[in-house]
Amino acid sequence: MTQGAGSNYKNLCVEPPDHALGRSRGGLSTKIHQLVDGHGHPLVVLVGPGQAGDAPMFVRLMSHLRIDRVGPGRPRTRPKRVCADKAYSSRAIRRHLRERRIVAVIPEPADQQGHRKRRGSRGGRPPAFDRADY
Structure with a gap:
């Protein structure tokens, strides 16, 4: 069943x-x-x-x-910037915004920060985030 x-x-x-x-x-x-x-x-x-x-x-x-x-x-x-919460912090969304030349104001979740830091230099830079704008 x-x-x-x-x-x-x-x-x-x-x-x-x-x-x-x-x-x-x-x-x-x-x-x-x-x-x-x-x-x-x-x-x-x-x-x-x-x-x-x-x-x-x-x-x-x-x-x-x-x-x-x-x-x-x-x-x-095309807006100048998009402010969103952590649920929208994915590579695909950030790539979409970058391709359309829209500034992403999206915080990076703690688990994504940990994954990036664990990879060391291969993890890349953290995405730009304007705390005051958010």
């Missing part, structure tokens, strides 16, 4: 747009992912399945970002 729930949509890009339910040990759940400006006003809101992590949704959130200009011109799609 097998236990647990049946198969779920695992790939967020394939998840049907009208589904935002995920199954976990606690039952069905949903997560609300937001990009907000410096004043806390929502810019992008996406709803996803509850078992999905925050980091995989980051690139999708950024792809939906549109900030209207005051005068004529296309909407801005």
Whole structure:
């Protein structure tokens, strides 16, 4: 006899747009992912399945970002900086921001610091972090 729930949509890009339910040990759940400006006003809101992590949704959130200009011109799609919590401190997210020339203000979690330090000189430099801006 097998236990647990049946198969779920695992790939967020394939998840049907009208589904935002995920199954976990606690039952069905949903997560609300937001990009907000410096004043806390929502810019992008996406709803996803509850078992999905925050980091995989980051690139999708950024792809939906549109900030209207005051005068004529296309909407801005690239902010100057992105402030995020430790859950968004992954190589993939930092690479994505670097490729788009966006400053990342994301603290490095203690476990990532330990892994980097354990590797010694091969671990590389710690990522830049502006504590005052954060």
